[in-house]
Amino acid sequence: MEEVGVGYCLDSAEAIVQFYRVRTRTTFTSDDCNNSCLQDPNCVGVSYRVGTGSCFIHTTEDSVPEDEPDAEWNGDNYSSALTIAGAGITPKYVCSKKAGN
Numbered sequence: 170m171e172e173v174g175v176g177y178c179l180d181s182a183e184a185i186v187q188f189y190r191v192r193t194r195t196t197f198t199s200d201d202c203n204n205s206c207l208q209d210p211n212c213v214g215v216s217y218r219v220g221t222g223s224c225f226i227h228t229t230e231d232s233v234p235e236d237e238p239d240a241e242w243n244g245d246n247y248s249s250a251l252t253i254a255g256a257g258i259t260p261k262y263v264c265s266k267k268a269g270n
Contacts, residue, residue, distance in 0.1 A: 170203040170215070170265040176257040178214045178227045178264040180250035183257065186213065186227040187247040197224040203265060214253045214266035225262075227253065 177185045191197065191205050199217050202224035206212040209226060216225040229251050256264035 170206065171268060173214070173253060173264040173266050174256035175260050175263060177216045177225070177259060177262050178253045178266065179255045179257055180248040180252070181254040182248070182250075183255065184248040184250075185258065186250050186253055188216065188225040188227045191224045191226060197222040199263070199265075202226075206265075206267060212267060213251065214264060216256075216262040216264050218262050220261075223262075 178188075180186055191202070197205075197217070199219075201222075202215045202217045205224060206215045206226055209228065211228045211230040212226050213229060214227045216227065217223070229249070253264065253266040256262075
């Protein structure tokens with residue numbers, strides 16, 4: 170995983186890339202969040218909230234994977250871009266992307 174910057178993961182038009190929120194644990198570490206992305210073949214990156222452990226998995230698919238039954242889909246009204254071009258909007262998150270995205 171490659172850190173992109175502070176904020177949500179954004180596409181080239183500076184729109185938030187669609188995501189689902191992992192809810193299998195109350196608090197994730199940044200490593201847990203990155204590992205969840207690496208295990209999802211459709212993941213292009215993560216937005217991780219430092220201090221609370223909130224983990225958003227940015228994905229090319231418009232649904233939650235079957236092996237994440239407690240995840241919450243938040244992709245409607247967000248970009249379905251296949252790549253992450255930057256980070257921004259809020260200083261509460263750190264955006265990282267998979268290599269090659």
